[in-house]
Amino acid sequence: MGYFQVFLLLALIPGSTGLDNGLLRTPPMGWMAWERFRCDIDCRKDPTNCISEKLFRDMADRLSEDGWRELGYEYVMIDDCWMSMQRGSDGRLQPDPDRFPGGIANLARYIHDRGLKLGIYADMGSATCMGFPGTTLDKVELDAQTFASWGVDYLKFDGCHSNAIEQSIGYPLMSKALNWTGRPIAYSCSLPAYLGGLPPNVNYSYLGNICNLWRNYDDIEDSWASVKSILDWYSTNQDDLQPAAGPGHWNDPDMLIIGNFGLSLDQAQAQMALWAIMAAPLVMSNDLRTLSADARAILQNRVAIGINQDPRGIQGRRLLQELGHIEVYWRPLSHSANALVFLSLRQDMPYLYRNSLANLNFPAGSFEAYDVFSGKTLSGLTDHTIFTVSINPSGVVMWYVYPVKHSKMSHQDLIE
Numbered sequence: 014m015g016y017f018q019v020f021l022l023l024a025l026i027p028g029s030t031g032l033d034n035g036l037l038r039t040p041p042m043g044w045m046a047w048e049r050f051r052c053d054i055d056c057r058k059d060p061t062n063c064i065s066e067k068l069f070r071d072m073a074d075r076l077s078e079d080g081w082r083e084l085g086y087e088y089v090m091i092d093d094c095w096m097s098m099q100r101g102s103d104g105r106l107q108p109d110p111d112r113f114p115g116g117i118a119n120l121a122r123y124i125h126d127r128g129l130k131l132g133i134y135a136d137m138g139s140a141t142c143m144g145f146p147g148t149t150l151d152k153v154e155l156d157a158q159t160f161a162s163w164g165v166d167y168l169k170f171d172g173c174h175s176n177a178i179e180q181s182i183g184y185p186l187m188s189k190a191l192n193w194t195g196r197p198i199a200y201s202c203s204l205p206a207y208l209g210g211l212p213p214n215v216n217y218s219y220l221g222n223i224c225n226l227w228r229n230y231d232d233i234e235d236s237w238a239s240v241k242s243i244l245d246w247y248s249t250n251q252d253d254l255q256p257a258a259g260p261g262h263w264n265d266p267d268m269l270i271i272g273n274f275g276l277s278l279d280q281a282q283a284q285m286a287l288w289a290i291m292a293a294p295l296v297m298s299n300d301l302r303t304l305s306a307d308a309r310a311i312l313q314n315r316v317a318i319g320i321n322q323d324p325r326g327i328q329g330r331r332l333l334q335e336l337g338h339i340e341v342y343w344r345p346l347s348h349s350a351n352a353l354v355f356l357s358l359r360q361d362m363p364y365l366y367r368n369s370l371a372n373l374n375f376p377a378g379s380f381e382a383y384d385v386f387s388g389k390t391l392s393g394l395t396d397h398t399i400f401t402v403s404i405n406p407s408g409v410v411m412w413y414v415y416p417v418k419h420s421k422m423s424h425q426d427l428i429e
């Protein structure tokens with residue numbers, strides 16, 4: 014029996030699944046090339062921005078020198094278009110020799126030397142989405158071995174150019190193949206996005222056993238419309254999606270586009286706040302070399318990051334959709350704390366929104382609310398206090414709310 018048949022057999026044995034790599038107990042944080050740099054492979058015309066080892070080294074420098082790594086942003090992730098158009102004579106994937114002259118192992122070393130981790134991209138199928146060599150079923154083990162030998166720490170496994178049967182075999186097979194390398198490699202599966210993202214086509218409890226995270230839905234684009242449509246899809250389907258998330262296994266609504274061209278500052282705060290509520294990966298796709306101070310402040314907000322990285326790992330939910338186009342989101346956190354996000358989908362002027370914590374299902378008691386983006390604390394709240402927040406159009410107010418009976422607690426507990 015060949016390797017391929019053995020793999021097929023194992024893929025079919027019940028109970029033989031189980032990623033169990035102990036990774037990503039909180040959602041991954043880092044930087045990924047795709048949304049901002051796409052498949053720009055013309056390094057002669059665009060040497061600064063083309064997909065090349067220089068781009069990833071530049072981003073690793075920024076992550077390690079500009080305070081990102083200390084906040085948890087640790088993965089530097091290559092997406093599509095890194096490969097040579099042909100596999101090597103040994104059948105292995107190889108990087109484009111002009112754009113990655115030092116090879117991936119060398120790049121991994123550069124990244125590891127800076128206390129960071131390397132992510133790479135492959136595709137379950139005959140070709141990647143952009144037409145580079147794919148990982149057909151007979152190549153799954155070889156590619157896993159190759160990535161491990163290079164020192165890769167994270168694999169995004171896309172699903173272009175394969176059918177549902179190949180995918181149903183290939184994704185669990187890659188999970189096992191990664192485990193068998195003995196190297197801890199976080200595993201991001203795009204499978205649900207290719208199956209419509211919802212049960213019964215997608216079995217999320219099964220997926221939670223074989224993948225650390227998964228793309229469920231459309232690719233993010235550089236616009237508020239795109240952020241809104243992703244948020245709305247996850248919220249509309251939250252009964253199916255929210256229970257699927259937890260330590261080691263996360264829904265992935267795609268990259269943070271904060272710092273690019275499509276979002277206002279209010280919209281950028283909204284993406285940060287809502288991705289924190291959704292326990293989403295905080296994976297930026299922007300140019301860290303030219304990021305504005307405003308964008309940096311949002312992405313480096315320690316309380317928003319602390320909410321995202323809460324160790325209970327419970328994904329939040331949309332609680333309310335008001336007729337006035339205000340939505341309220343909630344996520345339960347450690348130490349009986351909670352995150353609340355008030356989102357305005359209005360297009361007129363800052364809106365004064367009134368509510369009480371009791372009306373948002375809080376228990377009786379006294380609370381304080383730390384406003385994550387203004388840095389102000391609101392004291393003396395009880396469950397029945399009618400509070401008012403002023404929410405900018407396509408903006409948010411985000412609160413970290415904690416009971417005062419747990420004395421001496423503050424937002425500092427979250428960020429220490």
Ligand code: GLA
Pocket residue numbers: 047092093141142143171203228232
């Ligand atoms: C798919 C994925 C994107 C990106 C591209 C690359 O569309 O969903 O995130 O990886 O492929 O071609």
